Amino acid sequence: MRKIPALVVTLGLVASLSACATDAAPGASGCPATGDAASVVTATGSFGEKPEATVPSPIVTTRTEVATLIEGDGARLVDGSPVLIDYTLFDGSTGAEVENSGYDGSIGNPVTVGGSALAPLADALECSTVGSRVVVTMKASELQASLSGSAATQNDDPDAAYVAVVDIRQSFLAKANGRLVPGADGLPAVVTAPDGAPGITVPVEPAPTTQQTHLVRKGSGSTLAADSTAVVQFTAVTWAEPSTVAGSTWTNGDTATTVALDDTTLPAPLRDALVGQTVGSQVMTVIPATDDATSTYVYVFDILGAL
Incomplete structure (x- = not known):
């Protein structure tokens, strides 16, 4: 799998609300599902620092699931919210780490909740709060399809999953509200x-x-x-x-x-x-x-x- 990219939009063209209630949380109606696949993953360490995670393998999931490890007290994320995150990504079939964001405080580009880029991961953040650490388990084919812009393969190996441990650092408005x-x-x-x-x-x-x-x-x-x-x-x-x-x-x-x-x-x-x-x-x-x-x-x- 290639690295989760910064989503760069070229601005040089001159030269060339919410699906869930504000108090809803993962697992509530209209919010991402919780489940066994996510709940078996553990991670220790402080928020904002690279976690020590245990990913039992193989992780099997037929849908995106979320489990909250640290509940933050910041704003609750809604559809359209841009968020800055740190993450560590694991191969669900082996439990091995695939990549991480670096945890160096860099700005990078935000992930937009509900956007088509990184769709299963972006969808999974809805209804969580800033300051939270969450585990997201997702089908590998769906994450790869969101990176390539293609449709997910229909005949997927059910064991092909990715696991992300995500720290939600900061969120922004979903749209202009002035x-x-x-x-x-x-x-x-x-x-x-x-x-x-x-x-x-x-x-x-x-x-x-x-x-x-x-x-x-x-x-x-x-x-x-x-x-x-x-x-x-x-x-x-x-x-x-x-x-x-x-x-x-x-x-x-x-x-x-x-x-x-x-x-x-x-x-x-x-x-x-x-x-x-x-x-x-x-x-x-x-x-x-x-x-x-x-x-x-x-x-x-x-x-x-x-x-």
Whole structure:
């Protein structure tokens, strides 16, 4: 199996709620199942440090199961929540360690609960709390399919399972939750689906010739500084008729990504649109065509957190 990858979303296009109640926990209705496969795994050691785990082998499971080893007192995760985790992954057939996250405090990219990337693992985190250590047992074919983007093999060896011991370090908003701000004349209109994904309607008129940035929602969280790393979801569309989606994290695995605002490879117009905005905001920016980019792009960012 290849290493669980950082889910990198390229932002250089200029140049080129909840399924369970807030007090529900794993095993409750609408939350991931608990079961024998997960409950037989033990792990010792402090949260945030690489655990000493015992994985009886072979682990057999026909579904994803979760067991809580340490119950955290942080926010409860809902569908769409981006989370930072540390993990150690084991081969369920042998109990041998396959890989681990390093436990070095690095930021990495978040895993989005309910997203298609790392689907069985991402689904299993719903209803757990930040600060928790959980065991997730899952079919190997389902995890591999979520990495490759293919369908799971139908005739799986029932012994082919993976076991993950996961520390849930931090979570972020599932979508922008700020107050609505009235629209601006001559700029695209934005409507938001229940899961937070924006729909963007571009007006039938010439595109602006200078960058225009407008708040769709005004959040009340911390302010993004020039050296912040923002946790975002975004959609980018072209202004020209017919307007088309140039890129979107909402449709690319429903996966939030991190954006280092001091990264010199980040296009300056995007940095300018995000620096000074607050967590919980939904920000639209229109970036006119240039000699290097012949199209005008409309970006809508949901600012879900800051690091």
